[in-house]
Amino acid sequence: MNQQQQNLFRFLVALGDDSVVLSHRLSEWCSNGPYLEEDIALGNVALDYIGRARMFYQYACEVEGKGRTEDDIAYFRNEREYTNLLIHELPINDFAFTMVRQFFVDVFYCEYLKQLMNSSDETIAAIAAKAVKESRYHLKRSEPWIRQLAEGTDESLRRIKDALLELENFVGELFLMSDWEQSLVEQGIAVDRAKLQKDWDAYVQKFLGESNVHFPDSQLQIRGGREGIHTEHLGHMLSEMQYIQRTMPGLQW
Amino acid sequence: MNQQQQNLFRFLVALGDDSVVLSHRLSEWCSNGPYLEEDIALGNVALDYIGRARMFYQYACEVEGKGRTEDDIAYFRNEREYTNLLIHELPINDFAFTMVRQFFVDVFYCEYLKQLMNSSDETIAAIAAKAVKESRYHLKRSEPWIRQLAEGTDESLRRIKDALLELENFVGELFLMSDWEQSLVEQGIAVDRAKLQKDWDAYVQKFLGESNVHFPDSQLQIRGGREGIHTEHLGHMLSEMQYIQRTMPGLQW
């Protein structure tokens, strides 16, 4: 791979990692939701993200051209090699946390993927076109939940506020550009995340403000996901997720 | 190995499994206890059980004579190959559950190991002699805890009762003899677990009764550990415990 291909590969794996890690967290709600209906709904979101991960990884493997598969990428890298942004890997915590995180990434992806549809790379544009529809649908679910919990009981409001506090430091990384991502932006392949931040802040603050909940401007505080510097949660997730493949590598399942 | 050696090997691995699995659970309390003093105390119990596991496994490897090590036994068998009795693998739950389980196994091991000191196998007798002292010490810690929690607040009593309910079906397996263990008893190597049950029941009931807590006669209800039929909890424990070895097998650490 030349430098450009390497950057593209890195980009695709990173987006795949974001998706696979979030899908894993969402799947942990299975049989644990507050309503049976929510088990199904969160499962649907998880399935959408697994689908994204597979598309990004498959294309990454194609770009790499070494015959690796999506599962090689997902199951045979350790936490220092995973490059997801940290917000995706945080434990599911309570339902409020899961929904606030989802609301945050839904707002982000609705705009990010919309712009990514203009990628000069047709495969990426096609993935984005499929995924943006999913994220719009996700947002239509996460917003009413935030509203109901923020304006429900004292306890639900407290939990929303705890979730905001917990997530505050992890939002900024969504908008952090690295050199290699910047060079993909210049080639018309990727999207400049940094430019999305202002609108994201405005949207989120307006929405939360309508329920009288305050959220400060997103600031970049905790970073490292793209360089494989994670929270301590990811390693535990991977030890479970990868156990079978690590135990019996190279087989058909 | 002839049949007798096979039985002996199986016996040693089973006792090692009991110890390694319980030690793992106890170690999960590290930095999570109700007092810093308890973190230390539970860590001590965990260390004693790791020590037992290592002694049993090491001797098992010697008996097997294939050059395997304690870590080969601990890190390269899956949940169907682990043969610990199920009571040892149950999640730590709350502090009441952990202490009731500990009290139950402490009472059991104090008698079991005392008798195992008479094993015709000198190595086993020596391990038992060391371990029984530890268990007596453990019991001196677990008993006052049961007393304090049972006679503390309504909440602590409720938690003790929940723990008893949770453990009720797992106690009987401690006293379950298999054919191969029976044949080791006949050779003077092992101890007849079944014969310990009556005294165990009497001791536990008397002790709990002094705090006005009722516990029914231990019945054999859930069984399977010695045949590798476990609760669903063990697999998750092993995926974490074995992750490094499964990922990078055969190395020095």
Add this chain to the structure above:
Amino acid sequence: MQSVDSAAEQAEFDRKIAEEQKIEPTDWMPDDYRKNLIRQMSQHAHSEVIGMQPEGNWITRAPTLRRKAVLLAKVQDEAGHGLYLYSATETLGISRSELIDALQTGKAKYASIFNYPTLSWADVGAIGWLVDGAAIVNQISLQRTSYGPYSRAMIRICKEESFHQRQGYEIMYALAKGTPEQKQMAQDAMNRFWWPSLMMFGPHDSESAHSGRSMKWKIKRQSNDDLRQKFIDQTVPQIEVLGLEMPDPEIKWNEERGHYDSGEINWEEFYQVINGSGPCNHQRIKHHKAAHDNGEWVREAVRAYRAKQNQKAAESAA
């Protein structure tokens, strides 16, 4: 007057049953028919819901992304079946929260097979193949059940279940044709789930407490033993295709009967597990309760939010 009406209604009900017409929620029905249906349908619904746990246990450890997606989708379908069956049961005049309460307090049962643990990835295959397979045999028969909403639920559910069964078999096939270690996993899983699958059809016809009346009312359409035989007959050739050893050494084709003969079920185990001594009975209900309790604040918040919205609407209307 009442008894004349009642006699007429009973006659009308009997006529419908005799003529294979469906009974609908608004129709008159005997009390015991209603109770029997509630028992059977809610048990069916609870089985779907509790069944999410043993398979859900492997979602986070599925060996490939594709398998993970398929498994997650399957468990979701079960949740969907649960919902659908709860709704169908509610047409009989009982609420979902009453049904859930009956489950959690042990008054209502669920399929005993979910009290066995899933101990390897192959168990996911075995459940899809054998447990869903046994369920389908039962459910196909229930498509002709006399209560309309239940019958329609069965028709809808059967389609998805056959899909699940194929996926389960596909997992078993991949393992059975894989390495010796994988094949061993498949064999072990089948061995463990075989007998509990046979037990899913319930006691022998001679021992079955509810069967006679249920057959009369056409709630049940075929006997436990007939359905069990059907399942064995369709499954044994599949075992042969997998190339696994038979889980029961007595399985043997009986030319004369035109069926497979097989060994006797360990009914003692069956009743033990039904009565609460299965390896996971306690865990399953505890898990269900914990999830339900942890969600209470969410449901409370939703109620509070709706009440506030209603109040606002009322105020602005006034």
Add this chain to the structure above:
Amino acid sequence: MQSVDSAAEQAEFDRKIAEEQKIEPTDWMPDDYRKNLIRQMSQHAHSEVIGMQPEGNWITRAPTLRRKAVLLAKVQDEAGHGLYLYSATETLGISRSELIDALQTGKAKYASIFNYPTLSWADVGAIGWLVDGAAIVNQISLQRTSYGPYSRAMIRICKEESFHQRQGYEIMYALAKGTPEQKQMAQDAMNRFWWPSLMMFGPHDSESAHSGRSMKWKIKRQSNDDLRQKFIDQTVPQIEVLGLEMPDPEIKWNEERGHYDSGEINWEEFYQVINGSGPCNHQRIKHHKAAHDNGEWVREAVRAYRAKQNQKAAESAA
């Protein structure tokens, strides 16, 4: 009168300090001396306790039984140091629950290095080797601190810490001499923990807020920069033995100074992490609070039990 007394006491205190005598709990001491000690000693205690988390994170994943036992024992020792230092701090007239409250509300600090995550098994080695190594350099110096209980705590703790440091180095050595992948783990862990270890000695002497007074009172005995240099000088040859690349390309022996030169620390990061923006600040305190809150019912039960026992004793005495 008070001021006469006070002046005499101050003179006596100053004499002791000048003559290298220890100040003991019952001795008179200036308020600021006491406050300064409470700040420093409790920070030290909290560091031991919070330090249990990053290493504890690998107990359940340690690669061998021996390593697991050694790591568990080490983390226990840290808990023990925490206890010992809390007791020593309590001699200054503050309670353990006040100290814990100050930690949880962010009023008291702990070593900033524990706000970095442990991301591989090698990190356990790096922490033992570098973090405990840096701590020892500091603690050896503090063995001569002017407050008696603190000095004695340091003497006791230093012994165990050197043991831990050797164990950490042993882990690093096994990795550095292992496969390329293992060596890479070791290199990566050292690279990540090197700079935070240097930061452990605090700001440059010219920037250090509390240093001047602490030195005057002989609470501190050597300056931040001197201790840091000592740590670098002893550690660089150990890196060479491991055969790893230097974590700082500017490290170079300076013949003239008789010390290693090294690059400048990123102080911006230092202050960011101290002020709460490290990767794990929030997690560490959250974990501590959660464990503390989860244990509240236990402590309550103990109090209730003791009260009942006391009452019984009183009744039987009456």
